[in-house]
Amino acid sequence: MSVFDFEPILSNIRQFADVATDLAELQEFCVSCIAESRPHYNWVGFYMLDTNDPDVLVVGPFRGAPTEHVRIPVAQGICGAAVAHGDVIIVDDVEADPRYLACSLETKSEIVVPIRVDGDAIGEIDIDSHSRCAFGGEDRAFLEECAAIIGHFIGQHPR
């Protein structure tokens, strides 16, 4: 089996980050690139802490089915746990994780990767797949690099 090469996607995102004028534009570009390149990433989106209420995540640009979870308290969900602890969370089988907030009945696995600015988690990239165990170390490393590009951009263009 050939190994997927994530570098061209990262290169596109890095180049776009150099010219993007605001965060929403860069996030739109990211979700579009990532979803088109990885068809088994069935929902790809951002959640960012509400600048007026840092105990709540607000959905940002996404690709995939509309979600009822447009605002997620930091105390809830896999999304909340990832930003609260500042750690990547990979869930191989969402049915087995009591924290899971269902977006689509088809979702089987999920990865959430925090976005940090000056060391603080201020948002995240959230990906769902219709397959169990869809996310491994290479997906994690790729998405951590995406999150680092976004975090660097926010550091230079404060919200």
Ligand code: SME
């Ligand atoms: N599954 C997430 C909620 C977001 S939707 O998947 C888009 C969670 O458990 O926090």
